[in-house]
């Protein structure tokens with residue numbers, strides 16, 4: 001399937017759309033999306049963050065913006081919530097966190113459409129999109145709606161995660177979305193005060209797969225319990241613990257994306 005929007009943008013103010021996806025749930029997509037967005041912003045970029053996880057939006061909580069309701073301007077455009085200098089939009093701002101969104105294809109399609117057409121993003125250097133787990137409707141809808149500069153695939157080290165990451169990579173390839181690379185999250189754990197690091201998950205074939213397919217590993221993010229502590233308290237981790245090895249690893253991702261030659 002070709003990407004019908006390559007070269008032209010229905011959202012002209014947005015220079016680059018970056019997808020953050022993985023085939024598997026719970027591997028750290030939202031954490032990566034948020035910290036990538038903050039890292040790009042710290043480099044002086046204008047950044048938006050779209051939580052496209054319509055069924056399980058977690059960005060409002062993780063960005064400390066729970067229960068915020070976006071205003072609508074006189075032209076009926078939704079004004080994204082400004083948090084930590086980033087324009088944030090999520091289904092979580094429109095429905096309660098506990099309320100289940102039970103939608104089928106056409107409604108989903110409309111909601112995604114609104115996220116692009118009816119939200120006042122204005123000028124952005126990057127719109128980071130946090131995708132839901134899997135390779136379903138939402139990813140395909142987004143790929144058909146906007147020109148995507150590239151995708152970052154998040155994977156944990158074990159083969160079970162790799163199998164799903166491969167599916168995400170295959171999907172991005174099929175719809176002609178350039179793969180910027182893979183982020184290996186929770187790659188290892190070094191207990192406080194120790195020099196020894198441990199593998200939380202058995203190391204699988206990720207490195208072999210990446211080199212066989214000529215895919216770049218952008219960064220390895222260690223497991224750090226503060227990542228979860230920060231997301232529970234609504235503080236982006238790289239601002240909460242900027243000197244930690246995990247924060248430095250997230251910042252490497254920001255550096256990589258900001259230097260990538262995107263089309």
Ligand SMILES: Nc1ncnc2c1ncn2[C@@H]1O[C@H](COP(=O)(O)OP(=O)(O)OP(=O)(O)O)[C@@H](O)[C@H]1O
Pocket residue numbers: 024025026027028029030031032053056058132133185186221222223224225226227228229231246
């Ligand atoms: N490097 C890390 N170290 C420690 N905890 C982490 C790390 N990365 C993510 N986490 C934690 O793991 C949990 C899942 O992360 P996150 O919500 O970012 O994953 P996800 O892929 O977006 O999940 P979902 O598929 O449900 O959307 C969260 O509690 C998060 O704080």
Ligand SMILES: [Mg+2]
Pocket residue numbers: 029030031053058130131
């Ligand atoms: Mg998520």
